Amino acid sequence: MVSVKDLRSLRVLLVQPKNSEGAALRSHLMRIGCHVEEIWPPPSTFENIDIVFAMFDQIIEHKLTFEWQADDPPAVLIGVIDYENPLAIDRLLRIRANAVIGLPIRPFGILTNLLVTVNNFRREKRLCANLHRMQAKLETCRTIERAKLAMMLTNSRSEQEAYGMLRQLAMKRRTTVEVVSGEILNALDWCDEDMPTSP
Template identity: 30%
Template structure:
């Protein structure tokens, strides 16, 4: 049986990690530790407006002169972000929340803490992406149910049959055409919209 510890470390090897940090001693220390872990540090400076692309994780220097835009936190496709704080005050803590970071390191940077923060951020990032995918799937499913119910009502009124029977007609049509009930429902809804526009025109 494979122990989970070594596998967690192994999963970090080969990761491309953006180091959005001014060139200095802390930047060098962080990059060196990332190389020891097995990651590939990608130096980026000055800080870009958008989240760096083509990387698996981002270390972001956060100070009075470097505040990422809120689009960083809103970008669902963005890699996990670890903030490097120079000091802690209300302004920096607000910027920390706005960044959408999943981990924090405080200067002066030391090798200890980089690995555990990296593991935590990578794990949380993967978990959040899986949860977001589930939410999107549930939202799509809920919309499909609403569309089918709306289409069944339209069809029921059109054919003067109960909605339960209209629902079965939609199901049968979907089975016959080998498409989803939501697709049949959308066709019915769109057809009604077209007819309504024509009658009003």
Template identity: 40%
Template sequence: MTMTKSGSRPTRPIRELVQCFRNLSVQLCVPPGGEADELLQHLRRMGCPASNSWPPPTDTPMGIDVVFISIRHLIEEQTPFHWNVEDPPSALIAIADYENPLMVEKILALRAQSTIAMPLRTFGVLMDVLLSVANFKRDEERRKQVMRLEEKLRFSDKIELAKVALAQEHGVSHDEAYAMLRQSAMENGVTITAVVQSIIASQD
């Protein structure tokens, strides 16, 4: 690690950033020719595995880290672009040729991590890609955290059902019922989840 000019925060050496970029697999979804070819060649010159596909594939191929999508062609040609905004498969970078409400609305609807403007300026593409991947990974971790919390809440409700069932069956308090759940799990060498599911299944 190196230090910033202020000496207060460590930053990643530029070699690590470049190596990270070269390990990324990029899929362009842009009509071939002109600036699309220029962008593709620029990515490859920097050592990034990149390919182009138009129209966009129905499903993003496995192992793709970043997708570039031409917003203008999606709008003008009404080209289908199957993108799961709730659980995207990779980072998404929107390519915008001009500014208008339709284009802004489309980019927001797709929840792109970044936008690059045309005509293409190759300077900054490296940073756009790295920042998009970083933002995507951060958002992905947040989604996973939310899913874990939701699952925890769902299982908490199941524990309460199992505790009520045991309390009624054995005439004990809810705290004692929970102690029984833990004891049963230890004696049988299984998780509390398995014990709770077994009790709920027997009640059903």
């Protein structure tokens, strides 16, 4: 969990033009301990950054492109808006901003937004990583089960015997049961729709 004492390790990018509001945001973030950089116009990629503050009213007003991978965001995104412009709100929703702060900049709330959004963002990343691992494991089990069924039906083997044969082949070839299972299914050219129901 990221706490107040961890703020100095956070790399913050401010996507904003040079103006008084931008200077106020930069000054406050530096006071609370963040390492802050500024850029304008918005970059095409975001690398080695933990948090992005972006002034969306300015981005829209200047008709600029804001490239953001909403499905796999590279960092926490906090939108900064001057007023509740429907265009800015729609844009923030579509790119799935993690939080929004309003202008003029007020010190109260920024620290809370930082800590809450960073912790939520990292927790979501961990959950997604766990989900991908579980999906990969499920697919591995599915491949092995299909290969067992194929061997049971083509060689009149029991489930235990079929799995034993898969293990022996894997050990003999110094590979995994999953790899052997995939090769067997490819050799038999069995697609999902061709697979019979297990007895």
